[in-house]
Amino acid sequence: MTEFPVSRRDFMRNAALTAGATMAAAPFAQAAVTPGLVAATQHGKVRGFIDQDIYGFKGIPYGDDTAKFRFAAPRPPQPWTGVRDALAFGPRAPQPGTAQSSASSGAQAGPISEDCLYLNVWTPGLRDNARRAVMVYIHGGGYNALSANDALYDGVRLCKRGDVVVVTLNHRLNLFGYLYLAELGGPAFADSGNTGQLDLILALQWVRDNIAEFGGDPDRVLIFGESGGGAKNACLMGMPSAMGLFQRAASSSGEAVTASRPETATRRAEQVLRALGLPRERIAEIRTLPMEKLVAATGAAGYYGPVVDGRSVPRHPFDPDAPSFSAHIPFMVGTNRDEARLLIGRSAPQMFDLTWETLPANMAKYAEKMGSLDQGEVIAMYRRNHPDFSASDVFFAATTDSRDWRPALVEIERRAALPAGAAPTYSYELHWGSPVNPKWKAHHALDLPLLMDNVTLSPRVTGTGPQAYQMAEIMSETYIAFAKTGNPDNPKIPHWPAYDLKRRATMAFDLPPQVIDDPRSEPRRMFSQVPYENPGT
Known part of the structure; x- marks a missing residue:
């Protein structure tokens, strides 16, 4: 320190x-x-x-x-x-x-x-x-x-x-x-x-x-x-x-x-009313119930x-x-390359120790966003593109891409499909991984202290080494530039082109930052075969 x-x-x-x-x-x-x-x-x-x-x-x-x-x-x-x-x-x-x-x-x-x-x-x-x-x-x-x-x-x-x-x-x-x-x-x-x-x-x-x-x-x-x-x-x-x-x-x-x-939201509301012991004809009483009773019932809907x-x-x-x-509002959309390492790995640490034999059954537990895709083919795709990946690496890549990166990509690509004259959309990925716990890599929420320029307030996530401060400088300057002009370009990064459906230019925040065209192209094509809906729809 x-x-x-x-x-x-x-x-x-x-x-x-x-x-x-x-x-x-x-x-x-x-x-x-x-x-x-x-x-x-x-x-x-x-x-x-x-x-x-x-x-x-x-x-x-x-x-x-x-x-x-x-x-x-x-x-x-x-x-x-x-x-x-x-x-x-x-x-x-x-x-x-x-x-x-x-x-x-x-x-x-x-x-x-x-x-x-x-x-x-x-x-x-x-x-x-x-x-x-x-x-x-x-x-x-x-x-x-x-x-x-x-x-x-x-x-x-x-x-x-x-x-x-x-x-x-x-x-x-x-x-x-x-x-x-x-x-x-x-x-x-x-x-x-x-x-x-x-x-x-x-x-x-x-x-x-x-x-x-x-x-x-x-x-x-x-x-x-x-x-x-x-x-x-x-x-x-x-x-x-x-x-x-x-x-x-x-x-x-x-x-x-x-x-x-x-109709889906109404079914969830009915579950809450049952948890409260409140029949529909007395629904108005929900406005006067003690706050604590409602807090206790929040888990009923899921x-x-x-x-x-x-x-x-x-x-x-x-x-x-x-x-x-x-369409007139410039939009910047980003994800972290290894979101699931924290989102899943924090509560299921055994996923860091998978073998090729245990991978299929464990991936099936988290495959709700893979639809009817053959999971053997999904695994084979990652092994073909990343021959250095372990079984756990494949698990976290597949779950991140299908559950976390895919919906961001849907938003980005649908914005890019707007008629000419729409405001630009900018796509980014955080590639820099935390030195505090290397197995988590570029995990969910790692970008937060970086874009807020508050590394010092989150040492257990980013560490306080010079690289963490350098990454915070890069990401916070980019957000500041975007706030000021609607364009994220700034001296800390190379020129960042808007996303289009031909080049698919994406900023990779790393040391150094770089623009990559169509990153994760095979996962993009594979998971685009699956209709997407948010949870709870």
């Missing part, structure tokens, strides 16, 4: 900022009386803090307490008088357990509450008319869990590196955000299947209306996110009511080709996600094609 003493100091400071209101307020006692740290929003004034010459504001309400309108569209926050402290994260959305991000720097901060519509802002300047690009990060955890209350999402380093404004936010999750009750409860529950997405739209409306006060440009907004956050962003690309609220979009290791059909409700989500986000109404 002596190699990076300043970064270690920064890590300790940022960790303290996530410890809660009591811990956060103490370091900023002086800042609390500094007039220059007060910003005016449309709903009231907020007092922030300074961290490494960057202004920070945590826990700004962008919506009212959702307990007041459970399973309904969100509403703006109640105005307040005086100056409200914005020194600590707001509550997390209701969720079971104590899950944390695969790249987390620690436990998620803050209590859980239905009063969870809060966002955080980091900026180099207030009211300076600088019109900086705005980077709105939407957190992962599927549609079920986690929050923005993690030191890993700290925006200081992106602000300092790129002179940008960074926003992170919390929103409703699991059954609170995606339980489709419209078919069972009627018009009063018309928006229930997509309230989590509607929360995101309300947050983006807050950015549009308030970000100039924080030195940002409401006409240069990037939404970006990893894992579940990437999927939420892909879904926003298929929501007409989100148009005009962001001008670039990026999805990392999370896709939304299809949303749930109403899956939550956006629903094609004919209202906010009028169609599948990327099926049967890419939506024309978002």
